[in-house]
Amino acid sequence: MTFTANPRRTRLAVAELAPDTLARTDAAGFPRPLAASAPAPHRDPFAWVAEIAELTQPDDVVWCDGSAEEKQRLIDQMVAAGTLLRLDETKRPGSYLARSDPSDVARVESRTFICSEREVDAGPTNNWRAPAEMRSELDGVFAGSMKGRTMYVVPFSMGPVGGPISQVGIEITDSPYVVVSMHVMTRVSGEVLDLIEGGQQWVPAVHSVGAPLVDEHGERTADVPWPCNETKYIVHYPQTREIWSYGSGYGGNALLGKKCFALRIASAMARDEGWLAEHMLLIRITSPEQRQYHLAAAFPSACGKTNLAMLQPTVPGWTVETIGDDIVWMRPGPDGTLRAINPEAGFFGVAPGTGVETNPTAIETLTHDVIFTNVALTDDGDVWWEGLTPEPPEHLVDWRGDDWTPADGEAGRPAAHPNSRFTVSAAQCPSIADVWEDPAGVPVDAIVFGGRRASNVPLVAQATSWEHGVFMGATISSERTAAAEGAVGELRRDPFAMLPFCGYNMADHWSHWLEVGAGLASATRPKIFQVNWFRKDADGAFIWPGFGENSRVVKWITEQIDRSRGVRTDAGAVPSPVGLLPAPGALDVDGLDLSDDDLAALFDVPAEAWLAEAELTGEFFDTFGDRTPAALREQLAGLTARLR
Ligand SMILES: Nc1nc2c(ncn2[C@@H]2O[C@H](COP(=O)(O)OP(=O)(O)OP(=O)(O)O)[C@@H](O)[C@H]2O)c(=O)[nH]1
Ligand SMILES: O=C([O-])CC(=O)C(=O)O
Numbered sequence: 143m144t145f146t147a148n149p150r151r152t153r154l155a156v157a158e159l160a161p162d163t164l165a166r167t168d169a170a171g172f173p174r175p176l177a178a179s180a181p182a183p184h185r186d187p188f189a190w191v192a193e194i195a196e197l198t199q200p201d202d203v204v205w206c207d208g209s210a211e212e213k214q215r216l217i218d219q220m221v222a223a224g225t226l227l228r229l230d231e232t233k234r235p236g237s238y239l240a241r242s243d244p245s246d247v248a249r250v251e252s253r254t255f256i257c258s259e260r261e262v263d264a265g266p267t268n269n270w271r272a273p274a275e276m277r278s279e280l281d282g283v284f285a286g287s288m289k290g291r292t293m294y295v296v297p298f299s300m301g302p303v304g305g306p307i308s309q310v311g312i313e314i315t316d317s318p319y320v321v322v323s324m325h326v327m328t329r330v331s332g333e334v335l336d337l338i339e340g341g342q343q344w345v346p347a348v349h350s351v352g353a354p355l356v357d358e359h360g361e362r363t364a365d366v367p368w369p370c371n372e373t374k375y376i377v378h379y380p381q382t383r384e385i386w387s388y389g390s391g392y393g394g395n396a397l398l399g400k401k402c403f404a405l406r407i408a409s410a411m412a413r414d415e416g417w418l419a420e421h422m423l424l425i426r427i428t429s430p431e432q433r434q435y436h437l438a439a440a441f442p443s444a445c446g447k448t449n450l451a452m453l454q455p456t457v458p459g460w461t462v463e464t465i466g467d468d469i470v471w472m473r474p475g476p477d478g479t480l481r482a483i484n485p486e487a488g489f490f491g492v493a494p495g496t497g498v499e500t501n502p503t504a505i506e507t508l509t510h511d512v513i514f515t516n517v518a519l520t521d522d523g524d525v526w527w528e529g530l531t532p533e534p535p536e537h538l539v540d541w542r543g544d545d546w547t548p549a550d551g552e553a554g555r556p557a558a559h560p561n562s563r564f565t566v567s568a569a570q571c572p573s574i575a576d577v578w579e580d581p582a583g584v585p586v587d588a589i590v591f592g593g594r595r596a597s598n599v600p601l602v603a604q605a606t607s608w609e610h611g612v613f614m615g616a617t618i619s620s621e622r623t624a625a626a627e628g629a630v631g632e633l634r635r636d637p638f639a640m641l642p643f644c645g646y647n648m649a650d651h652w653s654h655w656l657e658v659g660a661g662l663a664s665a666t667r668p669k670i671f672q673v674n675w676f677r678k679d680a681d682g683a684f685i686w687p688g689f690g691e692n693s694r695v696v697k698w699i700t701e702q703i704d705r706s707r708g709v710r711t712d713a714g715a716v717p718s719p720v721g722l723l724p725a726p727g728a729l730d731v732d733g734l735d736l737s738d739d740d741l742a743a744l745f746d747v748p749a750e751a752w753l754a755e756a757e758l759t760g761e762f763f764d765t766f767g768d769r770t771p772a773a774l775r776e777q778l779a780g781l782t783a784r785l786r
């Protein structure tokens with residue numbers, strides 16, 4: 143084994159470190175746990191890297207620095223290996239197409255494990271295995287798993303490097319696709335090693351595609367464009383803050399800064415340290431009066447976060463700027479406001495359904511320097527997916543690499559995989575807010591929960607209290623999408639849109655939310671709302687036009703915030719059993735092609751159906767036993783009483 147590059151071992155002099163880096167509270171007063179109390183098992187990253195190399199036996203070890211040169215070198219190497227296809231330089235400069243193995247296209251929830259010491263701490267919604275048992279199983283799985291490959295060591299920061307809400311980690315991977323994607327999605331930098339050497343807590347994350355290039359007889363075998371393994375493990379040890387991922391190269395399974403760290407491990411950290419790690423988008427809204435609001439919204443996978451994050455309002459005079467599209471970290475600030483950052487540096491977004499009509503901002507973001515995965519290839523070297531244009535081209539090469547014509551589409555064979563994605567830097571998004579990298583974050587005014595519901599759930603409703611809002615989040619149900627394995631369309635509970643992402647007992651997550659809310663200053667405590675863009679009519683068509691028109695709902699939300707602050711005094715809402723609904727005329731539907739019947743259907747709250755759902759909610763709460771907070775049981779009782 144050879145070390146082809148040396149890590150930056152240059153230590154900053156103590157005087158050069160920000161004076162607050164090691165302090166209990168930073169300059170802004172955010173609580174920061176002392177490094178000594180952090181439970182990371184490997185204090186020395188260099189010893190850890192040597193240990194993993196010993197276990198996985200790569201040919202060589204490369205320390206990554208996040209430079210543009212490093213990224214291009216790996217891209218060129220992947221083009222030569224057939225992992226990436228270079229798109230036409232005049233049509234899509236700096237952009238590439240990756241086709242995954244057809245079996246490796248989405249997150250694998252059935253193979254995702256939360257290994258807390260006690261099963262009850264993982265809770266009934268997570269797959270649990272005892273840590274000791276899982277460790278010995280993984281020792282076998284990872285032994286020699288990188289034979290014949292290069293092991294990359296990727297130091298990365300989630301959030302601006304050194305920021306008070308940011309966290310750091312190191313991902314070890316044998317996939318250059320993962321390294322390049324991490325360059326886009328996180329902040330890969332040698333400076334992270336300085337922070338770690340300075341004592342900052344960090345998350346060790348090991349990833350292998352599980353496809354060694356040396357067989358059991360010691361013979362070299364040929365590589366394939368997308369190596370992976372039928373057997374997959376996505377493993378988290380929330381108590382020691384470690385991640386081990388095996389067998390998949392797909393985003394959510396392999397870019398370990400994203401779901402594994404920024405949601406599963408971070409949610410456990412956040413519980414212990416008094417903050418929140420959520421599956422949310424984050425936007426800044428500016429009204430015609432130049433008033434600004436920050437809104438964070440949780441929708442399950444493939445239910446509209448990226449689209450709302452890049453919203454182009456149709457209501458005149460309003461502006462929406464993007465801060466994040468998938469993950470938000472929120473921390474109570476010293477003044478009792480909730481402050482939020484986007485810990486990511488890029489977007490890993492759903493391609494199908496993204497077009498000029500639906501999300502023009504995304505289309506503009508995707509004009510250059512993009513890695514596309516599992517979309518279709520046009521005959522002139524560009525990309526296509528369902529929804530990019532109203533009509534498909536006459537001929538394509540589909541996501542599997544096979545010829546495709548519109549007849550195939552009509553026969554139910556999409557050209558792009560339904561979970562095909564783009565990986566692109568947030569900095570090149572035209573609607574990115576100038577504050578998107580502010581390490582101190584933005585103050586959150588509104589929190590929104592949503593799901594994909596053909597019936598029952600109204601277009602928008604406001605919670606009557608923080609507890610009611612937590613109840614709304616805890617009771618989200620949504621139709622399943624292609625973002626994970628499983629039957630698309632099936633209704634399932636997805637509390638806080640975190641079902642696949644909460645690194646501890648979901649009911650404890652609800653308690654944590656109740657506690658964090660109680661600690662916030664009441665004057666600036668965010669108002670909570672529930673939305674549903676996906677209600678359908680009897681013919682199965684969406685009633686609400688959605689996309690840019692969602693700005694009408696956003697406008698009402700900000701007006702409700704104004705009312706709560708005494709900025710407006712008109713009546714904006716009327717009570718209903720499920721929360722406050724817009725008062726007649728309060729939702730701006732000017733110029734929309736929407737009949738009164740449509741509008742009524744969007745806000746219909748059928749008591750029978752809601753009572754049936756409330757009963758199921760009670761059963762759902764029962765699955766958590768006495769961990770379900772009493773406040774949520776009270777909310778359920780209140781809802782049932784109001785419906786009756
Ligand atoms: N009908 C309708 N569809 C929408 C709306 N917003 C988004 N979609 C569609 O929902 C799908 C997924 O949307 P995204 O915004 O990419 O979902 P996401 O929540 O960011 O998903 P993840 O990246 O998986 O977490 C796309 O096909 C969109 O076109 C809407 O307002 N109305
Ligand atoms: O994690 C992924 O692969 C993509 C994503 O945002 C999700 O599934 O919610």
Ligand SMILES: [Mn+2]
Nearest residue numbers: 421443444468
């Ligand atoms: Mn997501």
